[in-house]
Amino acid sequence: MRDVQQWFDSYGNVHRNARNRAIHWVCVPLILWCVIAALWAVPVPLAFAQPGLWAGVAMFLAWLFYWRLSRVIGLGMLAVFVVFGFIAHLAFVALGAEHLLILAGVVFVLAWIGQFIGHAIEGQRPSFLTDLAYLLIGPAWLVSKLLKRARIAY
Numbered sequence: 001m002r003d004v005q006q007w008f009d010s011y012g013n014v015h016r017n018a019r020n021r022a023i024h025w026v027c028v029p030l031i032l033w034c035v036i037a038a039l040w041a042v043p044v045p046l047a048f049a050q051p052g053l054w055a056g057v058a059m060f061l062a063w064l065f066y067w068r069l070s071r072v073i074g075l076g077m078l079a080v081f082v083v084f085g086f087i088a089h090l091a092f093v094a095l096g097a098e099h100l101l102i103l104a105g106v107v108f109v110l111a112w113i114g115q116f117i118g119h120a121i122e123g124q125r126p127s128f129l130t131d132l133a134y135l136l137i138g139p140a141w142l143v144s145k146l147l148k149r150a151r152i153a154y
Helices: 004-013 018-041 053-069 071-122 134-149
Strands: none
Touching: 004 134, 018 053, 018 071, 018 134, 053 071, 053 134, 071 134
């Protein structure tokens, strides 16, 4: 398995254009939140389980991937998951499952359109077309940029 820096270097190689990077700063978090929100809206058949169970399971599995790459990135992504899960919960309470799912679906499609526009500007194919693991790397790459700004080594 590649180490965290190899993943980030490879991802960064197709994200050099400033406009594409700016689009990613908006669209990648939106896409991640949409996935969490959509999973939050999926009914939970077990009587003892709460809405958000499926989102929690998915976030935990993704977090394991990040934790194996880097403890610091893992902690950063844990913070992202907590915040995005909380926002998804609030949206679920306010909108209900059906409307949350519609909102997540619309924003998801629009954010992916933004991503593809960014890559058209860049002149590079999205990384995930070569390896689906890059769908997990994108959010962590942004977290790594925040960590660098805070002078925290990962």
